[in-house]
Amino acid sequence: MQSATTYYQCQRCGNCCRWPGDVRITDDETAAIAKHLNLPLQDFIERYTHLNANRTGLSLIEKPNGECIFLEGPNHCQIQAVKPHQCKGFPNEWQFPGWRSVCEAIEMPSPAS
Numbered sequence: 001m002q003s004a005t006t007y008y009q010c011q012r013c014g015n016c017c018r019w020p021g022d023v024r025i026t027d028d029e030t031a032a033i034a035k036h037l038n039l040p041l042q043d044f045i046e047r048y049t050h051l052n053a054n055r056t057g058l059s060l061i062e063k064p065n066g067e068c069i070f071l072e073g074p075n076h077c078q079i080q081a082v083k084p085h086q087c088k089g090f091p092n093e094w095q096f097p098g099w100r101s102v103c104e105a106i107e108m109p110s111p112a113s
Helices: 027-036 043-047
Strands: 004-008 049-051 057-060 106-109
Touching: 027 043, 043 049
Parallel strands: none
Antiparallel strands: 004 106, 049 057
């Protein structure tokens, strides 16, 4: 993890949206995304989610190429306004192995400094 005095400013490159793996969503996030997409909750769940790998909740499905189902074009998130906390937290709250080689976030002094 980065030092307490480092902050990474997202450049919305979309590269993290192309990294395979579970994007877990809470019940509140599920409801917010469904509302944002103007879908009944059950329709959203059936169309865009699956049981996550450890069977403890829901995750967003991926496109066949591993991209997030809500990534459109090179870097547009269709649910940006209501994206899951897991997405909002990257790379400042969590990181995956090799993230720096694909992420275009700019290292800056921490906003709390």
